[in-house]
Amino acid sequence: MLTLLDDTTLVYRMLIGLGGLCERGVSFFHLKSPTTQVDARSSARSISSLATIRLKLTLQTSIKLHSKLEMGYLKLTFVVTTDASLYGIGAMLQQDDDDGLRPLEFYNKRMPSHKVVASTYMRELYALREALDHWKHYLLGRPFKVFSDHETLKWVQAQNNPSTTLTRWLHEIALYDFELKHKKGCYNRVADALSRHPEYMTCLMGSYDLRKNLKEELVEYIAKDPELSPILEQIQFDPSNQPDFHECKGLLFRRYGKYDRLCVPNHEPIRTHFLDLAHGWSGHFGFEKTYESLLQKFVWPGMKEMARKFVAECEVCQRIKPSRQKSYGLLHPLPIPDGPGESHSIDFTDMGKKSRNGYSQVMVIIDCFSKFLNLIPLPPHAPTDLVIKEFHKRYIMQCGPPKTLMSDRDTRFISADWKDFTYQNYDIKLKMTSDRHPEANGLVEEVNQTVIQLL
């Protein structure tokens, strides 16, 4: 269950978990008794008090442990466990001495900012490379095992066309003789804990650093929210009324399968704060990743659209992410025809009203050289075959076919019938302006205005 915890409690828990594992390496450490009561079911308050005791013990142990972590025995097989997160990498060196795996050394390092944007695969590989390099005095020249929680690393050696960086890393890693084994994230707790920043464990917990009163604000605004407050009241009266929801210290959670998501009240600063955590604090990834990260923890109506807008309007993203749109070409003026009858412009103008004969559209044809204008009336929504018929009867039969015909991308001008008629019958070359750029054919647009004005 997702609960709001004080971030120091989280740090305690991480240290407790880590300390618990370290105890395996220290035989004389028997200070477990006050700490075994600390588990996930304890309340946050009781954890805090117990965890304080445990933390002190763990820290004392860690200090003793530092001198007690033994040197590796070169005859035993080494086991390296690695993990990577957005914030850092974590690794552990162990040896199997017939009494389970005994930790020898721990290693963690901050993830360089340029690696953060790399794929998970690259981050995991980076963690592996750094760990191997750190313990090369133990590992070079002898077989050992590597556990990692990212399954794709298993195919690391069978890459087709790897990038330059990847090739270099693979060459460095190829110096070692190891067997790569997948270890599920849930069993990879130590490396996991070493690689993760406490603020990243959950958005909620991390947020306490900045806004100590966030929980109080949430409780206050959930109680005021017109949609959430009735649900909260119903649950407090009888929890079976709302089986999809549950309440915890004034906060409302909605069940989605195994997971619970916090119902965020309709209060702009709180929602923006969570959006900022999922986007700005998590590395300014695109909409998909931001929304995915939000979906794991929160729910509110219109969250998707709000996230999309937030990402699109993010100032940092706009500043640092270059546009990959291919640059537009230069605008070229239309060629000047050599004489009359060579180049014509054609367009439709809607009059917005019907004439007595039932016409409402005008086909405007203009000679680009002599500016000779021909107007052909058409009924509303004239189909292509009628346009062809009228153009043939009232224009070509009287003025002759032009060499080129300039038009916009009206559906009738891009239809196969129109192309067949102009090209096959009269060998007219069709030229079309770009979409939504009527200014490219300025002459005919100008005439359209005048026609509308006169009629």
Ligand SMILES: [Zn+2]
């Ligand atoms: Zn951004």
